[in-house]
Amino acid sequence: MKLFEKYIIQNYLKNFFVIFIALDLFYVGVDLLTNYNNIPDSANLQILYALFQGMNAVNYVLPLSIVFGMIVTYFGMIKSNELICMYASSISKRSLVKPFFITSLVLTLFYIGLNCTEFAYAYEYSSNLKKYNSISNSAEDLFLKNNNQYIYFKKLDPLKQVAYDVTIFEVDNVDLTKVIRASIATFVDNHWILEHVSITHKPKISSLDDEGFRIENVEKLKMMENFKPKIMDNVYQSEYALSISDGIDALRFFDNQNVNTSKIKATLFYQLFFPFFAPFLIVVLYYKAPMMGRYFNMALVASSFAFVTLIVWSGLFLLSRLAANGVILSEIAILFPIILLVGIAAYFYSKR
Incomplete structure (x- = not known):
């Protein structure tokens, strides 16, 4: 690494972290003041709530901090x-x-990698703390195919990956063939392990001599592969997002069930492609910035x-919300603007 590159990176990272921490703390502070009467009375839960809200704020302030850090560094060098x-x-x-x-x-x-983990559920956890004084919120009366x-x-309980009072109806076309009941089920190694199982078999009756229905009791039964509890819970709690890994699994799973997956696809596109607006917007702004401050009002140019940056970020965010609600296709609302921005950045880099 050349000396000037090391110098630029050090200054850029310093400004980035200062702006990022300031914006994140500002977000958390405003949220605490707004929801002070709704957050738990326990000090431990209040700290957890602030921590989760800080993690949730990363989704909004990190892309902005990336661009703002470049603006501050560049105009500081001027x-x-x-x-x-x-x-x-x-x-x-080009070298600069x-x-x-x-x-x-x-x-x-790095931010996209974080969204592959439980980090993506920070908003859900903070909301559960505010509503139920608990990180996990148990969903009730779920009926899925x-x-x-x-x-x-x-x-x-998606956090513990445990379900209670499970009933499974197996059908052949429109005929009910089997009813499986279990008092408890645990998700282990991509399968549900049902315990204390009662299986009611309903055979097809063609004559009076055919065997009627029978009941079979089994201690444990393994079934429902890749039917992840987090996927089910977030379909039920539709206001929450999925992590990238869970979103891909949900997209594959529900696509085979002929279920509308527009919200899941929009969430995935938002997490995978939306953050890339920051580095490519940096290239565009860099080539439009003045080389020296003698003939320009630097404060006005930096403010513009x-x-x-705020206009581009808010516009892309609005399009992503429209895509999540099914108003616009995810490819048009999220992917196309990012590709367009990449093309503009590539034009400036190759022609200027």
């Missing part, structure tokens, strides 16, 4: 005449934009750059 000195040392614009772009791209990929099975859960 003010101290460092930028013009680098140009005078025969360092090209690379540290900004690569660093922002690494931060974006899985291939030729209709499954009823009296109570589901921040305003453009």
